[in-house]
Amino acid sequence: xxxxxxxxxxxxxxxxxxxxxxxxxxxxxxxxxxxxxxxxxxxxxxxxxxxxxxxxxxxxxxxxxxxxxxxxxxxxxxxxxxxxxxxxxxxxxxxxxxxxxxxxxxxxxxxxxxxxxxxxxxxxxxxxxxxxxxxxxxxxxxxxxxxxxxxxxxxxxxxxxxxxxxxxxxxxxxxxxxxxxxxxxxxxxxxxxxxxxxxxxxxxxxxxxxxxxxxxxxxxxxxxxxxxxxxxxxxxxxxxxxxxxxxxxx
Numbered sequence: 001x002x003x004x005x006x007x008x009x010x011x012x013x014x015x016x017x018x019x020x021x022x023x024x025x026x027x028x029x030x031x032x033x034x035x036x037x038x039x040x041x042x043x044x045x046x047x048x049x050x051x052x053x054x055x056x057x058x059x060x061x062x063x064x065x066x067x068x069x070x071x072x073x074x075x076x077x078x079x080x081x082x083x084x085x086x087x088x089x090x091x092x093x094x095x096x097x098x099x100x101x102x103x104x105x106x107x108x109x110x111x112x113x114x115x116x117x118x119x120x121x122x123x124x125x126x127x128x129x130x131x132x133x134x135x136x137x138x139x140x141x142x143x144x145x146x147x148x149x150x151x152x153x154x155x156x157x158x159x160x161x162x163x164x165x166x167x168x169x170x171x172x173x174x175x176x177x178x179x180x181x182x183x184x185x186x187x188x189x190x191x192x193x194x195x196x197x198x199x200x201x202x203x204x205x206x207x208x209x210x211x212x213x214x215x216x217x218x219x220x221x222x223x224x225x226x227x228x229x230x231x232x233x234x235x236x237x238x239x240x241x242x243x244x245x246x247x248x249x250x
Contacts, residue, residue, distance in 0.1 A: 004061040006166040011056040014159060018052040018118055025049070025148055027141065032120060035133050041076070041122050048079040050152075051118045055085045059112065066110045068163045068171045070156075072117075072124040072178075072185070072212075079120040086113040091214040095174075098219050102232060112167065114160055116188040117152045124175075127184050150187045157191035165203060172240065175212040176247045193248055208240020209247055 022028075029049040036046060051074035059065065077089040087095060092107075099107040121127050127149065135142035164171040173179075179189040196204045211217035225239050244250070 003166045003168075007059070007163070010159065010162050010166060011059075014056070014114075015052050017155060018050050021050050021118075021148065021152060025144070027144070028119070028148070031130065031134060031137075031141070031145070035126065035130050036122065038133065039122065039126065039129070044076045044080070044122075046079070046120070047081045048074070048084055049120055051079050051084055051086075051115075051120055053084070053086045053113055053115075053118075055108070055113060063109070065112045065167055065169060066105065067169055068112045068114065068160060068167060070160050070171065070173045071113065071115050072175050073115050073127065074118060074120045075124075076122050086115055087213070091212065094216055094219070095213040098213070102222075112163055112169075114156060114163065116156055116185045117149060118156070119149060119152055124178070124184065153185060153188035154191035157188050158195055160192065161195045161199060161203070164206060165199070170206040170208060173207065173209045173244075174218065176209045176243055177211075179209075179247050189248060193250060197250060204250060205241070207244055208237065209243035210240055 029046050032049055033046045036044075071087055071091075074086060075089055077083055078086055086092075095111075096107040099105050099110065103110075117127075119127070121130055131142060131145055131149070134145045160171055178184040179186065183189070192207075196207060211221040213219075222235070222239065226235055227238075230238070
């Protein structure tokens, strides 16, 4: 792999940062578990409040990743101790199928996965409910969680750019509905824009935004906007860059 030493340094830094966030947030797992019970999720238990993607450890100097892909946050399957990997639930299966069928590649080998935040909730929208629960318990706890969410998103935005720059591949963002001002991932979007507006133009042009893989939204968007006269690679660039300009403004 090109620049493997740089990639290895980035993933080691990511692992250390997750350990740091976990050590300074001993209250988080209990809060997440309280939310789990409140929402009626009896099918899993909180095992990893903040999730490092162990799939990054499987990438060696012989790997040839073709994409960096940014999803939202770790869900029920992703936080299980036996997994601790991103996009291993139904959305991941849909992604695997689309990449195999349309691009002829192995999603797990071709894509380097990160999230907008590594903080777990069963569903992404429930990050708001986690904040609300923290607020009901105490203003101080809500403030701690808000700071952690903001900081983790800004840090992960920097990681996304650094990975793209190190690997020299496009960066795909899966899910853009919460990137606008006041959205859950507005801090991530703001930090990403700050980083990329200082970065070389070829890196900015390689950032493409798409709908989520969940509920087949990604495939539906591509199908709806496809032009039979275009190659798929050109269509993806056209669709993803148009979304980026519309949502992020650059």
